[in-house]
Amino acid sequence: MTLFQDPDAVPRTAASRLADVLDAFGAVGDRAAGNAPGTARRKAAAAVSIARATGRTEDDANALYFAGLLHAVGAIGNLGLRRGNAFSDRTATMARWDFPADGARVCAGIAALPSPVADLVRWQAEAWDGTGFPDQLRWHGIPAAAQLLQLADIVARTTEPDEALVIVGGLAGRGIGPDHANAFVRWFHLTGGEVEPVAVPLDALRADATPPAPLVDLLADRIDAHNAAEGRRLRITRVADAIAERIGLAVAERDALALATRTFAAGELGHATAEHEMFDPLARLGIAERAENAAAAADLFDGNETFAHAAEILRARAAWFDGTGEPSLLHDAIPKGAQILAAAIAYDALESHHRTQIREDRTAPADRLDTAAGTQFDPAVARALLDVTKAHA
């Protein structure tokens, strides 16, 4: 299933679409890192605000915007954060120190970004006194812009402006250089510590240098790595695509479904156990868990135009065809893409279980899934899945 192929879509500039994909990266990164939703956007806006108030150039401000937005991308798939790692607390902490460097590597691979972004991400957690990570840089060895990004991080994580001021004051000379702490105080008095949303600096992106589709695939692969489910999105995308083809799903719907199959698992980030390991994918008992994950994934894309339609699919994927799921949509009120996604996810879980377990019940996964047609799944989708899997076999 190829991404971004919808010829009838509202024309949008390549830069806007790329910016939306980067925004998605930022939101998923926050979830992987355990940050509050919206931290990346707030950090980006705060970084720009502080940069402007402290007389940095517009180029610096633009680089800081994207570094703030992508600050946590290294957390997605980080060894210390991923599901099922067998590390001790101590080793896991050390592994987590690598997330800025991992993030820098991701950013370095996105040619569209302003060149300083990768190193700003790399050094965003360095401390003035040399006790930060990953590189333990110290004093003026830390680029000044990276210190501003750290100030922005403090602003983004606090709920009250005064709280940020107190934290920065306490960190002066330790986490933050005294000059930077002073600059922060100046910014605080100029703005009252309030951060207004800023426009995405689209002109700073070289959109022609980075097609968005491989970026979404990269995001999906990192989500799967984080969830210890490598290759899952490929399998689910393949099945969903085949079903969509068979039932003649409209191109716009397929485009949104393609995004949804790659990002639904973001809702599971941070959970110690995968939803299909907790409950049989055909069991009613798992509805609440699936709905929670579905809503968590959909919420990540609030305000993201490129992912808006995919978010509708994500949110509705725990709905049951008979109206007894969550949300309680019935029949055609459930987006067709959501019905396909739900069936593909369930099939993949059944298939994986079937492959790895010695079972007395030898019923094929597609046949098991067919028993839920008309209740959990749209009969047309279930039939298409049965046909697709039998044809594949």
Next chain:
Amino acid sequence: MIELHERTRRISPSRLHEILAANDARSLVDPFMGLPTHLNYLKRHGIAVHGGDLLEWFVRVGEGIVVNDQTILRDSEVAEIVEMLPGRIYPLDAFKAWEGVFFSEEQCMYLGVWLDNVRNLRSDGQTGLAILGLWRVFCYWLQKSHAPDDMPDVPPSELAWTYIRQTESWVATNLRHNTVRSADVLTTISAQAADALFIAPPARNSFRTADARIWMWEAWWQGNPYFTIEHAYRDSLFGARSSDEQSYQRAIASVLSAAAEYPLVVLQTTERRLPEFEPLVRNARGRVEILAPDANEVYIIAKR
């Protein structure tokens, strides 16, 4: 008030690790190691590391965070470092020469107490960790003398406690043999075989302009506030013998010559000094690449 340098050597171990990984290097020697936090990073990422330096406190810290695989400082042991122990007689005026010049009377007293306590620690690993933690206190004080109103007042023992406790979080094993030695460059290079040699050469005559936070801490560790690091560098390759440009270049060339057996040599410099080093490296090695992510961070990567 003593000047604190704004120009600080930036060694990014995460970047260095990327270079080593790209060249399949699993072990590294750094004969100009300085404060070996970068070697600690590489060690934690599975690289066998071997460092050398002429300043003893760098080597001691290396014993704490590079050689040491498992020894940490427990709360009771940290408490025995940061405060005066009852019944022990301390040399409270050991650093009186710094009083009123760089530090307060209380700070000078603590410097004497801490030195005595650290010298009584049981292991090299613990000693190295304590020296590193206390050095950060020392740097905090010097920084605060420049910005007295901008940095919070923290009681000395509390600051020392915090910083020393923090050091133990860097202790890790990589199941490899890692070493540090107190030795001149050529000795370190020839003492150990490794896949890669990393050199970040000091600037010419840098021992005369070294950061106060570096040489004063060596003076502390030696227990002599009048100590200068010219003593340490006196007979070294990059000491007074390399004070003119030609002899400095000869010294660099001799380092590169001694490194002939290393499959990979990574020389870190700056954009400004690149023209100084690049011809020397090209003269010594067949395949040379330049990686310059930043004007202050340029790598000359040389393979055989």
